[in-house]
Amino acid sequence: MSEMKKIKNLKEFSTSADRFEGANLLCPGCAHSIIVREVLNATNDDLVLSASTGCLEVCTAVYPYTSWDASWIHIGFENGSTAVAGAEAMYNALKKKGRLKQPERNPKFISFAGDGASYDIGFQWISGCFERGHNIMHVVLDNEVYANTGGQRSSSTPIGGSNTTTPAGTHSYGEKQNKKDMMAIMAAHGGPYVAQVSPNKWKDMVKKIQHGFSVDGPVFINAASQCCTEWKFDPKDTMHLADLSTDTLAWPLYEIIDGKELNITYRPKNVIPVEEYLAAQGRFKHLFKDEYKYLIKEWQERVDSNWAYLNRREEARV
Amino acid sequence: MANTGWDEFEIGAMLRSFDGKIDDIAGTLQEDRAYSQNNSFVASVADWRIEKPVFNKDFCIDCQFCWIYCPDISIISRDKKMIGVDMDHCKGCGICVEVCPTNPKSLLMFPEHADEEAELAKWPEKDEEKK
Numbered sequence: 458m459s460e461m462k463k464i465k466n467l468k469e470f471s472t473s474a475d476r477f478e479g480a481n482l483l484c485p486g487c488a489h490s491i492i493v494r495e496v497l498n499a500t501n502d503d504l505v506l507s508a509s510t511g512c513l514e515v516c517t518a519v520y521p522y523t524s525w526d527a528s529w530i531h532i533g534f535e536n537g538s539t540a541v542a543g544a545e546a547m548y549n550a551l552k553k554k555g556r557l558k559q560p561e562r563n564p565k566f567i568s569f570a571g572d573g574a575s576y577d578i579g580f581q582w583i584s585g586c587f588e589r590g591h592n593i594m595h596v597v598l599d600n601e602v603y604a605n606t607g608g609q610r611s612s613s614t615p616i617g618g619s620n621t622t623t624p625a626g627t628h629s630y631g632e633k634q635n636k637k638d639m640m641a642i643m644a645a646h647g648g649p650y651v652a653q654v655s656p657n658k659w660k661d662m663v664k665k666i667q668h669g670f671s672v673d674g675p676v677f678i679n680a681a682s683q684c685c686t687e688w689k690f691d692p693k694d695t696m697h698l699a700d701l702s703t704d705t706l707a708w709p710l711y712e713i714i715d716g717k718e719l720n721i722t723y724r725p726k727n728v729i730p731v732e733e734y735l736a737a738q739g740r741f742k743h744l745f746k747d748e749y750k751y752l753i754k755e756w757q758e759r760v761d762s763n764w765a766y767l768n769r770r771e772e773a774r775v
Numbered sequence: 776m777a778n779t780g781w782d783e784f785e786i787g788a789m790l791r792s793f794d795g796k797i798d799d800i801a802g803t804l805q806e807d808r809a810y811s812q813n814n815s816f817v818a819s820v821a822d823w824r825i826e827k828p829v830f831n832k833d834f835c836i837d838c839q840f841c842w843i844y845c846p847d848i849s850i851i852s853r854d855k856k857m858i859g860v861d862m863d864h865c866k867g868c869g870i871c872v873e874v875c876p877t878n879p880k881s882l883l884m885f886p887e888h889a890d891e892e893a894e895l896a897k898w899p900e901k902d903e904e905k906k
C-alpha cells in the first residue's frame with residue numbers, strides 16, 4: 458500500500474502536477490474537467506482510467522490527440538466500468554503469479570462516466586462490478602442530461618427540467634419523472650463506500666476520493682457536474698451554480714459506509730431556498746410562470762423531505 | 776503515429792502521451808515533460824476565446840481558488856504561487872475571475888484584443904462598498 462498523498466490545504470494541493478491536459482474540447486466552463494482534476498490530483502499513484510461514451514470521452518480523445526497522461530481506455534457507452542474492472546482483475550492475477558515488473562506500485566483503477574452511462578445505459582455493468590467486488594472507483598459526472606448528444610433526458614434528469622425530449626411548453630412543464638436515487642441503489646449493493654460530491658467543495662471531494670482509494674472493494678462516487686450548455690447559464694457561473702446546489706440542499710453532500718452508515722458531510726450555515734437554484738438556470742425558466750409555480754413549492758418539499766430522510770438515517774446508523 | 780490516418784491503425788495501436796520513458800508523471804511538472812505530438816497539451820484552443828483573463832499580481836494573495844476551479848488547467852501555479860495564465864489552453868470561461876476573492880480582483884476579463892499592459896495600468900481601485 459503506497460502512502461496517501463498529503464493535502465492539508467489548497468496551497469499544498471496546487472503543487473500537484475496535473476495528469477489531465479488542456480486543449481481538450483469540453484465547453485468553456487464545463488465542470489467535468491474540474492471534477493476530473495480534483496479526483497486525479499488526490500493521488501500520486503499510477504492511474505488506470507476509462508471513460509464511457511459521453512462528453513468527457515468524446516472531448517478528450519479526438520484523434521490525433523489525447524488529454525490523458527495515464528493509461529486510458531474507451532470501449533462503448535455502457536462498459537467503461539467493466540473495462541477498468543477487467544484491468545484490475547488482470548493486475549491481480551499477474552500480481553499473484555509474481556509477474557508484475559514493479560509490484561510495489563499501487564495503481565488506482567477509476568472509471569468515469571456520465572449519468573446517461575451510469576444511471577441508464579451502463580447500469581447493469583456497474584451493478585455487476587459491484588457484485589463481483591472489484592477494487593475500482595466509478596465516478597459519475599452527473600449533469601442530469603445526455604449533453605453530448607443534444608440534451609435528451611436521462612433517468613437522472615430532475616422534475617420540471619426542459620430538455621429536448623421533454624420540452625416545456627403550453628402542454629407540459631418538461632420532465633415528469635423524478636431523479637433516480639442512485640446513491641441508495643448503489644449503497645444497497647453493499648460496497649464499502651458510496652459518496653456524493655460537488656466540485657465547489659474540493660476538500661470534501663478530496664477526502665472522499667482518498668477514503669475511496671483506501672478501502673478494499675468497489676467505490677461509487679456521484680459528482681454533481683454543473684452543465685452551462687444544457688442547464689443554460691453563463692459559463693463563468695459554474696461554481697456559483699455548484700454553491701447554490703449544495704447550499705439549497707438540492708445536492709446534499711453525504712457518504713454511506715458499508716451500505717449502512719450514512720454521514721452527512723456538509724451542513725450549510727444558511728440554507729438557501731431551492732427557488733434560487735432553479736432561477737439561476739434556463740432549463741427551469743418556465744417554472745416561474747403562474748401556471749407552473751406550484752412545481753417550485755413541490756421542489757422545495759422534495760428537497761426538505763430528502764434532507765429530513767438523510768438526517769434520520771444518519772442518526773439511526775442504518 | 777501522429778501522421779497516421781484514424782482508419783489506418785493496426786489492431787493494438789496505442790497513442791502515447793509522452794515521447795520516451797517517463798516514470799513519475801505525478802512528480803513531473805508540465806515544463807519538464809516530453810509531450811508527444813499526440814498530447815492535446817501541444818494543441819491550442821486560444822481561438823475559442825472572445826474574452827481573456829488578465830492577471831494582476833499586485834493584489835493576488837495566492838489563495839489558489841483560480842487554480843482549483845479553472846476547468847482547463849490554465850492557471851499556472853508553482854511553489855504555491857499563482858504565476859500566470861496559460862493562454863494556449865484558456866478558453867475564456869471567466870470562472871477564475873468569479874472565484875477570485877481579492878478586492879479589487881486580481882483577475883479580470885477583457886476583450887481578446889485588449890492590450891494587457893494598458894489594462895494593468897488602469898486597474899480598478901478597491902471597491903469600498905464591498906467588505
Ligand code: SF4
Pocket residue numbers: 486827828844845846847848849850860864865866867868869870871872
Ligand atoms: S478564463 Fe476559464 S479557462 Fe481561462 S484561466 Fe480563467 S478559469 Fe481557466
Ligand code: SF4
Pocket residue numbers: 834835836837838839840841842857871874875876877881882
Ligand atoms: S483566485 Fe485571485 S487571489 Fe487567489 S490565487 Fe487566483 S488570482 Fe490570486
